[in-house]
Structures are given as structure tokens and as C-alpha cells.
Amino acid sequence: MIPLIIIGVVVFILAAFLISLYNRLVALRARFRNAFSQIEVQLTRRYDLIPNLVETAKGYLKHESETLTKITEARSGAIQSLKEAAANPGAPESILNLNQAEKALNSSLHGLRIQIEAYPDLKASTNMIQLSEELASTENRIAFARQAYNDEATLYNIQRNSFPANMFAGMFGHGEDAALLAFENAEEIQKAPRVQF
Amino acid sequence: MQFWMYQEQAKRLSVRILLLYFIILVIFVFLAAASIEYVWRAIDLYNTSYYYKESAAALPFFRPRFWFILISFLLAIFLASQLSPISLSQKGWQIAEQMKARRVTTQTGSNRERVLLNVVAEMSIASGVPMPPVYILDNESGINAFAAGASQSDAVIGVTSGALEHLSRDELQAVVAHEFSHILNGDSRLNMRVGKLLFGLMFMWQLGKGMVSLFTSSGNSGSGSSGSGSSGASRSVRRSSSRGSSGSGGKGAGAIILLVLAIILITLIFGIISNFLGKIVQAAVCRQREFLADASSVQFTRTTALASALKKIAALPEGSSLRGNYWLQSHLFFGSTKRSLFATHPPLKTRISRLEPDWNGELDAQAAAEVTSSSTSGVASDSASETVSANASGMTSANAPDEANTNLSGEASFAAPPLTPLASVCHSLTSAPLNPTVWSEENALAPDAPDCGPEKQPELFRCFTMAAQEPVSACNMVLAMLLSPFENQRQAQLRKHLQQQNSVRIYSESLARISWNWYVPLLELASPALRSMSGETYADFRQTMLKLIGHDGQFSFKEWIIFQTVETIAGTQFAPRAKRAGADKARINDATAKLLSALAATYGDSAERDSAFADAQKKISGEVRLTMQPAPSAAELEDSVRILRAAQKKDRQKLLELAIAMAQHDSLVSAPEKMYTQMLALCLDLPAPHLASDSPASSWPTSR
Numbered sequence: 008m009i010p011l012i013i014i015g016v017v018v019f020i021l022a023a024f025l026i027s028l029y030n031r032l033v034a035l036r037a038r039f040r041n042a043f044s045q046i047e048v049q050l051t052r053r054y055d056l057i058p059n060l061v062e063t064a065k066g067y068l069k070h071e072s073e074t075l076t077k078i079t080e081a082r083s084g085a086i087q088s089l090k091e092a093a094a095n096p097g098a099p100e101s102i103l104n105l106n107q108a109e110k111a112l113n114s115s116l117h118g119l120r121i122q123i124e125a126y127p128d129l130k131a132s133t134n135m136i137q138l139s140e141e142l143a144s145t146e147n148r149i150a151f152a153r154q155a156y157n158d159e160a161t162l163y164n165i166q167r168n169s170f171p172a173n174m175f176a177g178m179f180g181h182g183e184d185a186a187l188l189a190f191e192n193a194e195e196i197q198k199a200p201r202v203q204f
Numbered sequence: 205m206q207f208w209m210y211q212e213q214a215k216r217l218s219v220r221i222l223l224l225y226f227i228i229l230v231i232f233v234f235l236a237a238a239s240i241e242y243v244w245r246a247i248d249l250y251n252t253s254y255y256y257k258e259s260a261a262a263l264p265f266f267r268p269r270f271w272f273i274l275i276s277f278l279l280a281i282f283l284a285s286q287l288s289p290i291s292l293s294q295k296g297w298q299i300a301e302q303m304k305a306r307r308v309t310t311q312t313g314s315n316r317e318r319v320l321l322n323v324v325a326e327m328s329i330a331s332g333v334p335m336p337p338v339y340i341l342d343n344e345s346g347i348n349a350f351a352a353g354a355s356q357s358d359a360v361i362g363v364t365s366g367a368l369e370h371l372s373r374d375e376l377q378a379v380v381a382h383e384f385s386h387i388l389n390g391d392s393r394l395n396m397r398v399g400k401l402l403f404g405l406m407f408m409w410q411l412g413k414g415m416v417s418l419f420t421s422s423g424n425s426g427s428g429s430s431g432s433g434s435s436g437a438s439r440s441v442r443r444s445s446s447r448g449s450s451g452s453g454g455k456g457a458g459a460i461i462l463l464v465l466a467i468i469l470i471t472l473i474f475g476i477i478s479n480f481l482g483k484i485v486q487a488a489v490c491r492q493r494e495f496l497a498d499a500s501s502v503q504f505t506r507t508t509a510l511a512s513a514l515k516k517i518a519a520l521p522e523g524s525s526l527r528g529n530y531w532l533q534s535h536l537f538f539g540s541t542k543r544s545l546f547a548t549h550p551p552l553k554t555r556i557s558r559l560e561p562d563w564n565g566e567l568d569a570q571a572a573a574e575v576t577s578s579s580t581s582g583v584a585s586d587s588a589s590e591t592v593s594a595n596a597s598g599m600t601s602a603n604a605p606d607e608a609n610t611n612l613s614g615e616a617s618f619a620a621p622p623l624t625p626l627a628s629v630c631h632s633l634t635s636a637p638l639n640p641t642v643w644s645e646e647n648a649l650a651p652d653a654p655d656c657g658p659e660k661q662p663e664l665f666r667c668f669t670m671a672a673q674e675p676v677s678a679c680n681m682v683l684a685m686l687l688s689p690f691e692n693q694r695q696a697q698l699r700k701h702l703q704q705q706n707s708v709r710i711y712s713e714s715l716a717r718i719s720w721n722w723y724v725p726l727l728e729l730a731s732p733a734l735r736s737m738s739g740e741t742y743a744d745f746r747q748t749m750l751k752l753i754g755h756d757g758q759f760s761f762k763e764w765i766i767f768q769t770v771e772t773i774a775g776t777q778f779a780p781r782a783k784r785a786g787a788d789k790a791r792i793n794d795a796t797a798k799l800l801s802a803l804a805a806t807y808g809d810s811a812e813r814d815s816a817f818a819d820a821q822k823k824i825s826g827e828v829r830l831t832m833q834p835a836p837s838a839a840e841l842e843d844s845v846r847i848l849r850a851a852q853k854k855d856r857q858k859l860l861e862l863a864i865a866m867a868q869h870d871s872l873v874s875a876p877e878k879m880y881t882q883m884l885a886l887c888l889d890l891p892a893p894h895l896a897s898d899s900p901a902s903s904w905p906t907s908r
Contacts, residue, residue, distance in 0.1 A: 045329055136315065144322035147377075151330035154506065 028172055032181045035166055039159035039185050046152040046188075047093050050085070050109070053145045057082050057116075060138055064119065067129040074119050081112040099186040106188070133153075153188050160185035205504040210558065215389075217507035218489045222398075229478055233281075237274040241267065243466040247459045284411075285404030296353025296360035301738050303350075303364045305339035309674045316368050319870035323377045324361055330504040331384040336361050336654070338907045340368065345520040347371065347513070351383040352392060359387040370520065371513055378501050385500030391493045396487065402482045409475025416469045471607040490548040498555055498802060504701055511559040518552050553627040559626040664714055666720075672730035674736055679745050681730065684711035685723060685766055686752045689738055693756060701751040720875040724882040724892055727769060734774040742774055759838040761806050761880070768845060769883045793830065795844035798894050801833040803880055819869040845887050856888040864893055 339362035375579030
């Protein structure tokens with residue numbers, strides 16, 4: 008009788024552990040996916056702001072319409088890859104694509120910002136002041152959303168890889184690590200610094 | 205900066221401090237109960253003739269009476285803490301309104317306030333806390349901020365105007381991140397809990413003190429000084445127990461007084477010590493939570509901008525001090541002025557050196573210069589932006605100082621002012637019959653073109669949808685609906701009665717372009733925002749509505765029904781709940797007749813009116829006979845609505861059916877007819893009926 012009770016208790020404890028492990032993994036995955044959708048929301052917000060920016064700048068930057076078309080193109084490319092990434096959050100290759108597209112958009116926006124510097128009227132216009140505050144805020148939000156996503160994904164990965172969870176995670180359908188978002192200029196950071204004399 | 209480490213440390217320390225305090229508290233309660241039990245026992249021994257020496261020395265834990273005393277002691281503390289004015293159910297916005305803070309929304313804000321809103325939105329993403337409402341404490345030149353609210357869902361964040369003025373965007377962000385940590389870690393709730401417990405202990409102290417004064421005042425006339433009496437009694441107790449002689453029963457009354465005195469004295473000592481200790485513990489926990497929030501600010505922003513914000517506070521002559529009297533809420537703030545064992549905040553220098561370990565402890569001249577220069581240049585740049593925002597926000601900024609002044613002197617009373625019935629507002633206005641000529645003219649001016657729908661003007665409708673979701677803009681939208689359709693009167697109304705006249709003017713111009721069919725959906729959309737107003741705010745808003753309505757000295761049906769609908773949506777929560785009992789039939793019929801005749805009178809000339817009313821009459825010819833009433837007054841109509849709201853649902857539904865029948869009497873339902881019928885339904889707590897109104901596009905009077 009006593010051995011039976013002991014076995015029963017052990018089985019019960021094991022089952023309770025497995026259930027709690029499973030629930031924790033599910034909760035953590037839901038959290039990092041939600042964090043990704045936050046990035047998505049903020050990226051979309053930026054894509055929505057860009058046409059306004061282009062409209063405002065158009066009147067002043069007549070001679071530099073090339074920059075503006077570049078931005079518009081980069082925007083549509085980024086929207087496309089965001090849609091793909093949103094379809095399967097956490098998949099490494101789609102996140103990589105999104106990173107690339109975002110990088111292109113950022114560099115073209117940066118180009119615009121430099122050109123705006125040359126037009127004091129444009130820089131001082133109320134519309135532009137508001138727009139640049141909105142853009143700055145949106146970029147911050149994207150950065151914070153990425154940061155929150157990375158924190159959540161790291162928590163998930165730690166939980167998934169720690170012993171003894173790593174023995175069961177694959178069984179529960181948590182076989183893969185969540186992909187972390189890379190820095191926008193990851194390649195530059197990877198490169199060895201060149202020193203010129 | 206190893207912020208994870210500091211976070212861990214702060215969390216661990218605050219838990220330990222609290223735990224220690226609870227252990228000490230439990231020991232104190234034990235000691236108090238045990239000493240009461242000992243005294244009681246000694247008195248028992250004195251009174252009874254038994255001699256049992258060993259059990260007198262035995263521990264009291266084995267006696268039921270000890271546990272009884274212990275439990276009643278704990279119960280007393282618990283009950284007293286329930287009397288505390290601190291309430292966990294108090295919402296964050298209520299606390300903010302008590303402090304007379306001003307809510308910032310995207311519509312009201314100047315450029316700086318927009319930045320604040322953006323910063324809060326950014327931090328809400330970084331911390332994963334839902335975006336809280338944002339408030340500003342106007343007229344406070346010190347740098348400070350607060351977070352209030354017991355849970356994440358009803359938390360609010362507030363910032364002083366000084367913080368907005370002096371801090372850079374990054375520093376503001378760091379301060380807001382600090383406040384977000386308080387929300388995320390539930391510090392406000394923790395503080396409220398400890399505060400409640402402290403109130404319970406304070407109560408014990410006060411109880412003891414009160415009873416001592418009661419006894420000394422009555423005891424002086426009686427048996428001399430109570431102190432010498434008690435010592436004498438205890439001496440005799442000792443003597444009697446050692447000798448084992450039988451005491452006398454005649455000393456029973458003295459023994460009871462002695463027992464009561466002992467209980468009071470022990471309660472008093474217990475209250476004083478535990479309360480004193482509790483204050484220190486509360487402050488210590490608060491300080492740890494501040495460290496935690498500082499570390500979390502670094503986690504959320506990944507910069508040490510908070511250090512430079514703290515340096516600016518140190519460099520600013522006002523520092524973080526506030527002009528207003530917010531002692532009730534002092535623990536909520538970002539910076540503090542008190543500095544002692546009881547300080548709720550750690551000293552600035554400690555906080556800065558934790559954030560920047562290599563800080564030399566000197567406030568560099570740069571920070572000081574920045575503060576002074578930013579206060580001048582900040583004002584200069586702000587004045588530029590003020591002029592821009594003044595166009596958009598109207599009187600908001602000019603109005604702020606007045607509000608702040610009243611808050612300094614005024615008590616933070618929070619009782620919702622009773623909403624007076626219309627009849628007592630202004631007799632000449634509300635008792636006069638509704639003016640029928642105004643109605644038809646207003647109806648004639650109602651835009652009813654087919655291109656007034658949302659598909660034709662998506663921009664306009666998006667603006668209105670957004671406006672309906674924020675309390676301030678929703679109120680302005682309602683005020684715009686109440687404006688007179690006549691140009692000259694409208695201008696006068698705007699000038700005389702409105703503080704935010706520009707935004708109301710913009711809404712009224714936009715409203716002129718949409719059909720009345722959309723008023724009811726807009727009001728329904730705005731109802732959460734309207735309902736979120738506090739009692740005081742709503743009373744002010746109601747006053748403004750009445751001023752606008754009373755501008756021309758009379759109520760029109762349109763004005764009355766819009767007012768009544770808003771009152772139903774936003775005001776009923778402040779009114780005492782009406783009993784839903786069936787009033788007597790005659791009164792219900794009378795009310796129905798009044799409402800229907802008022803409705804019918806909006807349909808134009810007397811022939812039209814009579815035929816509409818006759819249609820309604822035909823519908824219920826078998827049951828009752830409704831008599832057409834000569835134009836009732838606004839107060840009478842309000843009474844009728846009140847009677848019907850208290851009536852059974854089927855009575856209200858019958859009235860609504862009749863109103864629909866009246867609207868459909870000539871087979872086309874114009875926009876005003878539809879709006880009136882739907883609003884009447886809302887006033888009666890019924891869902892707005894769907895009316896096929898897609899009649900040929902022509903406004904009502906010209907269709908005849």
C-alpha cells in the first residue's frame with residue numbers, strides 16, 4: 008500500500024511539474040509574440056507618417072524629388088516584408104528580411120533629414136516641427152518595442168533551454184528558440200574597425 | 205550601471221523590511237495580549253481564594269483567554285484599518301482630480317504637452333504597461349511627477365509644469381519611466397496597504413490616549429490619582445498571592461477598573477511603539493521602491509538621463525518642492541523635500557551616485573547653467589509654441605492659473621454635487637413652454653443632403669470618431685451640437701459662454717456639414733468618454749450646457765432632447781438610483797401624452813402635428829385615449845421622462861412604438877424626426893431603434 012502511495016505522489020508531482028512547465032512556455036511565447044505585434048503596430052505607424060512627411064517636404068524640395076521617390080519605394084518594400092514577418096512571428100528569415108527593408112527605409116529617411124537641414128523655411132514650418140516630433144517619437148517607440156520584444160524573447164529562450172525544461176520543450180512544440188532582432192547596423196558592428204593613417 | 209542587480213536588491217530589501225516589520229508586529233501583539241492576560245490573572249488570583257503558584261508562573265499560551273484577547277486585539281486593528289480614508293478602490297484619475305491636475309489629450313496639448321504624451325506612449329511600450337491617462341499640475345515650477353492608482357488598468361501619470369519646462373526630452377522620458385516602474389511594480393497599491401495598516405495602529409494609539417484622558421478627568425474627582433492607586437493595588441496583589449490569604453469580594457469593582465486601566469495603558473504603549481516603527485518602515489520601503497524605480501527607469505530607457513534630471517532638480521532653487529498642499533499624496537511623487545528617517549525618498553545624491561557610480565558628488569556648473577538658461581530659453585521657445593497652440597486650444601492655457609489658484613485654497617472635497625432637477629435651475633427658462641417656431645426653423649436648417657454620410661467625407665468622420673473618444677473633445681462636440689443654428693446667435697453664444705470657444709467653433713462648423721442622422725451614433729460613441737467625467741467636472745459641463753441653451757431665453761425641443769440624452773448617458777451615475785416601480789397608470793399616460801405632443805409639435809404646422817398625433821392615437825385606440833397637450837415646458841418634459849424611466853419596460857417600449865409610428869406617419873422619416881425618436885429611446889434606457897430614413901434627400905419643411 009505504501010509503495011503505491013509513494014508512486015502516486017511521485018506521478019502527481021511530475022504531472023504537476025509538466026503542466027506548469029507547459030503553461031509557462033505557452034505564456035512566455037504569447038508574451039513575446041505580443042511584443043512583436045507591438046513592433047508591428049509602431050512600424051505601421053511610421054509607414055503611415057511617411058506620406059505626410061513626403062507631402063510636406065514636396066513643396067520645398069522640388070529639385071530633389073529623387074530622394075522622395077526613394078523613400079516612397081523603401082516604404083512600400085518595408086510594408087511588404089512586415090506583412091510577411093507578421094504572418095509568422097519568430098521565424099528567423101522573415102525577421103531578417105524585415106531588418107533589411109527597415110535598414111533601407113532608415114537610410115533614405117536619413118538622407119531626407121540631411122537635405123531638410125539645407126531648407127530653414129521647411130525646418131521651421133509648424134507642420135515640419137510636429138512631424139519631426141512624431142517621427143522621433145515613433146522611432147523611439149520602435150526601438151522600445153524592439154527592446155521589449157528582445158527581453159521577452161530572451162526570457163522565453165532561457166526558460167526553454169534551462170534544465171529540465173529542455174528535455175520536454177521539444178515535445179510540447181517549443182522546439183525552436185525565438186529569433187532576436189538584430190541591430191540595424193549589425194554588419195557594420197561585425198566588421199573590424201579600419202584604421203587609416 | 206548594473207540595473208538588474210539594483211532591481212533585485214531593492215525588491216529583496218523591501219520584502220525583507222516588510223517581513224521583519226510583520227514579525228515584530230506579531231511579537232508586539234503577543235506581548236500586549238500576554239501582559240493583559242497576566243494582569244487579568246493577577247486580579248483573578250487576588251479575588252479568588254485559590255493558591256496556585258506554579259500556574260501563575262506558567263506561560264499564558266495554554267489558556268483560551270489569552271487567545272481570545274489576542275484575536276480581539278487583531279480584530280480591533282483590522283476593523284480600525286478598515287475605517288481608513290485610504291481606499292484601494294479609489295481610481296487613479298480620482299486622485300489626480302483631487303490634486304486638481306489637468307488632463308492632457310492629443311487635442312488640447314501644446315507642442316510640449318504633445319511631447320509629454322509621446323514620451324508616455326513610448327514608455328508604455330517599453331514597460332509593457334497599457335497607456336495611462338496623462339495629467340499636468342499647472343503652476344508648479346518645481347520638477348516633480350507622480351503615478352497614482354491601485355492597479356495597472358486605472359493608473360494615471362502626472363507631471364508638474366516645471367518638469368515640462370526644465371527637462372529635456374530624454375530626461376522627461378527617464379522621469380516618466382521611473383513613474384512607470386511604480387505602476388508596473390504596484391508600489392502605489394503596496395503603499396496604500398501599509399498606510400491602511402498604519403491607520404489601524406494609529407487608531408489603537410488614539411483610542412488609548414482618548415480613554416486615558418477620559419479616565420484622568422473622571423478619576424480625579426473619584427479615588428485620587430489613578431497612578432498611585434494602581435501601584436498600590438499591584439503591591440497588594442503581590443502580597444496576597446505570596447501569602448495565599450483569601451481576598452475580599454468587596455474589591456471587585458476596583459479590580460475591574462484596574463483591569464481596564466491596564467488594557468488601556470498596554471494598548472496605548474503598543475499603539476505608540478508600533479506606529480512609530482511603522483512610519484519608519486513605510487518610509488524605508490518607499491525608499492527601496494524609489495531605488496527600484498530608478499533602476500527600472502534605466503532598464504526601460506537604457507540611458508542614465510535620469511541622473512541628469514536629478515541633477516537638474518538639485519540645481520533648481522525650487523528643487524522638487526510643490527506649492528500646493530498634497531500631503532495626502534506625498535508618497536506618490538518623484539522627488540521629495542523631507543529628509544530624515546521618515547523621508548519617503550532617498551537623498552538625491554545617493555540616487556545620482558547609484559545611477560552614475562563615477563559621479564564626483566559635485567553639481568557641475570553646467571547643469572546649473574542649463575537649468576537657468578533653459579528656464580529662460582524654454583519660456584521663449586514655449587511662448588512661440590504657445591501662440592501656435594493658443595489658436596488650437598483656446599482658453600486652456602490662459603484658464604489654467606485660475607484653476608490652480610482655486611485649488612490651493614480649496615479643500616479637495618470629493619462628494620459628487622447633487623444634480624439639481626431642471627425645474628430648480630432657472631424658473632423662467634424651464635417653465636416656459638418650448639418655443640415651436642424655433643423648432644421648425646432649426647429643422648429647416650438641418651443638413652440632410654445625401655452627401656453627408658461617412659463614405660463621402662471619410663476625413664471628417666474620422667475626426668469625429670477620434671473626438672468622441674476623449675472626454676474633453678467629446679464635451680466640446682456636445683456643446684457644438686447645442687449651438688444655435690443662426691449665425692449671429694451662435695457667435696454670441698461662443699463668445700459669452702465658452703472657454704474653449706475655438707475648438708467648439710471648429711466642431712460646430714464641421715457638424716454643419718454632416719446630417720443629423722449621425723448625431724445619435726456620435727453620442728453613443730462618445731458615451732464612454734462622457735461617462736468617465738467626475739461628478740464635479742460633469743456639474744461644470746452641465747452648467748455650461750444650460751448656459752448655452754438659455755442664451756436665447758428659451759428651450760427648443762432639439763436643445764432639450766440633446767441635453768436630456770447627455771444627462772442620461774453621463775449624469776445618471778451621479779443621481780440617486782431611481783426605483784423601478786410601476787407608477788400609476790394615469791401618470792404614465794399623462795407623461796406619454798406630453799412627450800408625444802412635444803414630439804409631434806416639432807413636425808411643423810398644426811395640421812401636420814394633428815395628423816401625426818392622430819396616427820399615434822390610432823395605434824393604441826383600443827387601450828387609452830391620449831390627449832394632445834399644448835406645448836409642455838422643459839421641466840415638465842423632464843418630469844415625464846423621470847416618471848417613464850421609473851416605469852415598466854413595456855410602458856416605455858409602447859411610448860417608443862408610438863413615437864416611431866409618428867415619425868413614419870407620412871412614409872418618409874426626415875433626419876430630425878429620426879434623431880428625436882432615437883434620442884428619446886436613449887433617454888428612456890432603451891436601445892436606439894433602427895429607422896429606415898433613407899428618404900429622398902430633402903429637408904423636412906420643404907417636402908410639404
